[in-house]
Every structure is written in structure tokens, then in C-alpha cells.
Amino acid sequence: MSATRNDATVPMTAAPTSAAFGLDGAETCVRMISPNGAFEPNAAAEEFLPYLDRLTEADHRRFYRDMVVVRKFDSEAANLQRQGQLALWVPSHGQEAAQVGSAYATRPQDHVFPSYREHVVGMIRGLDLVDILRMLRGVTLGGWVPEEHGNFHLYTLVLASQTLHSTGYAMGMQLDGSTATGNPQTDQAVIVYYGDGASSQGDANEALVFAASYQTPQVFFLQNNHWAISVPVARQSRTPLYLRAGGFGMPGTQIDGNDVLASFAVTTKSMDDARAGYGPSLIEALTYRVGAHTTADDPTKYRDPDELAYWVARDPIVRFRTYLQGRGIEQEFLDAVDEEAADFAADTRKRALEITGPEQSVIFDNVYAEPHPLVAEQKAWLERYEASFDEGKN
Amino acid sequence: MNAVVDTNVASASLPMTKALNAGLRRAMFDDPKVLLMGEDIGPLGGVFRVTEGLIAEFGDKRVLDTPLAESGIIGTAIGLAMRGFRPVCEIQFDGFVFPGFDQITSQLARMRNRHEGGLIMPVVIRIPYGGHIGSIEHHQESPEAYFAHTPGLRVVSPSNPHDAYWMMQEAIKSDDPVIFFEPKSRYWPKGEVRFEQSGTPLHASRVVRAGTDVTVVGHGAMVSVLLQAAELAAIEGISLEVIDLRSISPIDYGPILNSVQKTGHLVVTQEAPGFVSVGSEIAATVAERAFYTLEAPVLRVSGFDTPFPPAAVETHFLPSPDRVLEAVDRALAY
């Protein structure tokens, strides 16, 4: 029925542009703090307000500190890449509020499945961010042991693959009785991060199907930063992404992803519900990738400078700082955070340069858990071959 | 119908479907972390009835009738394995594994390596495979080379009920992912299953008929074709030594090289297309390691390098005993 089609919304012949403007009026999008830094919860935020009562003054400071520190870390890492010290860098500039708020909604017993841009989530879960740099410096394919770092799982580079792993993991929590026992101190849940581009992948959709089917204890945290490299979100979806949740049979909530309190409150409710046995849910955090996709990208080739300006004016850190100032935070604290961030970045740089490569044996060592004749033979051959050069010298 | 096979006896004559069922059941008894996942594997028992009766016995927390999505099955099995489970996934037919191919090759196969040895991936993927059943497109394929080519996977294929029973249990015990190819055309013929012990490790190849003139190698349903060929050859006074590969990755070359030392001739066979195939790999390796004992080039008998054809002409596509013997004659003519 062509009469019901609204072809005017997105002209599919031309590349659709980002639907990034006009967010400020969206009534359905949960927001606590206005872009100008005032505490002005909208109607959609009402049911989530009680979750803010959990936050102490120290938590507020922590949120701010983490956002500032990771942004500084982020620019230092980009510098390292430009200086040839990293193969690639994946900036998170602009997405700090979505990430910090949601990360603080997790409990120690939870498991976190990141995509590849959630550096501060890792930091909050206890990961040393230099471990992330090890992967981007090309000395490891992974970088850390998830169980020893806040159950923060490895980055996954094939888009949306991790959504299925996280759903399987959450199924395992159900099967081994680690969730929905009624004890919020021990009940476990999973949060998985993915992007607006990844939301088009089959795996992301299959994960939602499996999660809904088995009612997994799980939150799908979709960061809609409006771009998948050079392709705007309008190419991925003609419907707001959070509305897709309903089609899978789970609740979906859209939040202002540049509002750290909205991110914290909504994710806290979703994770609490997941741990308590109410099943999976999806959160779409509207945010913006202010920087390039990676250091290999040139966003000036495809992005409207006005759009960027719109989002820069809604910067999550500036917004939260204004909010904190409204609450009377002392300037000394803000200055101390800046200083700490600078020290953190300098320390990162220093330790990144100290990262050393692995032994060549890593080529072979962990391909299989059990002995494998072909791999063993090739490992021995390479050792002999390389030793033969040394013999020649003597 | 009583689906449960009594394994508390010395041996029984069973079709491979029942032997696999008994192997799965034993593994589920032995280890509560073993789970079955797949499409229609619950009350129906799978389209080939391999899991028949298991949901009734173990419940729907051990036997998961999943949503209909192969990447979803493999991807969630990976998550379950990270959590300490040992999932056994059923792919309904050979041609339907490809929606899950990315999760198998990019994730399952590499997960341990990416974690620098920090975890194990004990996932078994069962794939009913191969021709001779007269079915429609995507139901008769032999995709084993794709998986054998992927580092991190183990690939095996039993040719008879006894091996099916034991190899299934060993595959489940393996801490590495195992792609388990079940030859559909051998699902129904009965064979003796000895319940005390396997006799052969999971990754060992084995001489199943001794001979002196030409060594012939194959796996899965090819083994029975090779045994028929050996019968026919014997009538003409040619003695074939038949080797059941059993493991496609890794390949156990010991019995093959020993045999070639004796016969000087090797014919490798498979239903899969021959280009860049398991048979090509064996031919190359044996040429490297037994060059001076070979009296003829290693010859391959394979499916053609075409899509699996309409069933009406499949007998022309699939290697038959006669096609094996044609290659044997060519090898001996050198």
C-alpha cells in the first residue's frame, strides 16, 4: 500500500542525512539535565527519578572526574597514534556521559560486553586503560583477563558479534542459577554495548530474538552516535532504534545520551530489572561521535559542520560541569580533576611507550587448548629456522 | 517407542542415529555442563531423531529448542561456553551452517587465542552432511574443507556407529571447538557398537581393511564406498588398503604414510569438490613426506567442482566404487 508510505521522511535515492537535529524537543527521550546544565527532568524522566536518590555527592564527583579523565586519555591516545605509537585509535569523545552513567549502573557481579569504543566503561570496571592500548599497539589480539578486570570482556571487532556472546552468557547465568534469586547483592546481569550501525547486523537482531525468547537478564545498550563511519543513522533505520525493542517483545527506552544522570538512572532500572528476573531491555542513548570514527577516518568528507556544532554545544562534560556548579561545587575540585586528567594522560603515554612486544611463540601457543600436531610442528620448525641464523653467525 | 539405548551391555547393533543419541546421553550424564542446542531437537528429536528422548529425560534446561537462527545458536553457545557450559549445537543440514559461519570462524575458532589461553571453547557443532539421500538443494553438501582451513577448529567425521558413539563423547570432552560431520547416508545402516571402550583416539585415522597394492583414504560415507571398491578390486586380484580418516583436522598421517610405504600408491577420496579440498591437502603432504616411496602420483577422486547437482543425477556426481577403481587402475598403470 504505497499510500501509507512516507517517502518524504528519508529520500532513499540521496544519502539520508543524520536525524540529529531537533532532539531537544523530543518528549519521549529521557532527560534529567538540560543542555544548559539545569536540572529539568522531562515527563519521560519521571519514573526514573527515584534512581537518582542512590547517588551521593561523591558519586557526582566521580562521574565528572571519569568523564574528564577519559577525554584526556582519549586525546593522548590519538596523539600516540599520530606519532606512530599505535596502529589505530578509536575515540570516544562525545559519548562519555552515556558510557559513564551506564557503567555505574552495573554491580561488581555483572558482566559487561563492550564493542570497541567503551574505554571509560572498562576503566570504571577496573581495567587499566593501557591494556586497551596494548591491543591497538599490536602486541596482543585481546589484552586482559575479563574475570580479573571487573568482568569487562574483550573488545569485539566484528560488529555485533558480542551481542550474541552476551546473550549466551546471560542464558548461562539463568541456567546456573546466578540471577533472579531475589538477592540484589548477588544476582547477576549482563550489559552489552553496540552501535547504531551494528544494530543493522543480523547478529544484533538474533541476539534480541534469543534474549526475548529466553528472557535473559540483560540490557542492550545501543549508543546511537548518529554515524557508522560515514553512514548516517537514517540509512540504518527509518524508525527510532529504541522502538525496535517492542517488535522483539522487550521494553525499549530512549535517553539523552549526553546526560550522565539520565544514562545512570535508566540503566540502573534496566539492570535492576534484569537481575530481578524481569528479562531483557534495550536502551537507545542518543549521543554523538564528535571525533573521527578512528584515526584513519576524515569526517570532514561527509559531515555537515552545523551538525557537529549542534552537538558540540551539547557536550556532556560541559553540561554536567554546569550542573555541578549550579549545585555549588567548588572550583578547586574542578581544577584538581583537570590536573588529575593531565597526570593520567601523561602516565598513559609513558606506560604506552613501555609496552613491549610478545614472544614469537604467541603465534602458536593458544590456538588450541589440547595438543595439535600441525601447530606443534610449525612452532618447532620456526624455532629451528630462526635459530639457524644465529648458528651462521658463530 | 523406547528411545533410550541400553549402554550397560557389552555391545549392541545400532544405526548411527541411535549410537549418536547414546553418546550424547552418556556425555550428558557424565557432565551436567553439557547442553544440547538446535532447531527442532526437543520433542521432535531433531529432523534425523538423533536427540530423540533427550528432552524428556534431561529437561528443557539441558536440551534447548532454540529460535531459528544459526548465528544465534553458535553465538549464544560461545557465551555459554564462556560461562562454563559445554554446548553441543545441531545444525539441521550441511547447507544451513553458513548463516553461522562468521560466528564459527571469526569467533568460536579464535576465542581462546584472542584470550591468550585464558579460556576454553568446548563447543561441538554437529552437522549432518553429504549426499546419497536424494534430497533437494542445500541438503547434500560436504563443506568440511571450509572448517578444516580454519585454525582453532577441530574437524572429525565418523564412518560407522561404533565410532559415532565414542567420537561424540570425546568431541564433547575436548576443550577445543569440534565440528562434527555426521554422514547422513550412514545414519540408518546398523553396525556393532562396543560400549566398553573406543579403541581409537578421536584424532586417529585407522586402517579398516588391510591390503597391499593401493592405499585408498576417505572419511564419513566415503569409507563404505571404499570398502565396496576393495571388494570389487579383490575379485580382479587387486588388494586395496582402506583407511578411514576419522579426523579431518588435525589429520593423523601415521597410518597413511605407513600404508603408502607398503603400497607405493595412494588414492584420496571425498564427496566434496576436489579443488582446495581435504584430499588436496593429503595429496600434497604425502607427496612431501613419502616422495621416494610413491610409485605414482597421488590421485584424487572427488565430487566435481560444481554445486551439488539435482538429486536425479547425483550418482554421476558422487564418487562411486567404480570411480574409485578407475583411479586405482590409473595409479597402478604408472
Ligand SMILES: Cc1ncc(C[n+]2csc(CCOP(=O)(O)OP(=O)(O)O)c2C)c(N)n1
Ligand atoms: C561485520 C563488520 N563489518 C564492517 C566493519 C568495519 N566497521 C568498523 S566500525 C564500523 C561502523 C560501526 O558503526 P556503529 O555500529 O554505529 O558504531 P560506532 O563506530 O559509531 O561506535 C564499520 C563499518 C566491522 N568492524 N565489522
Ligand SMILES: [Mg+2]
Ligand atoms: Mg555509530
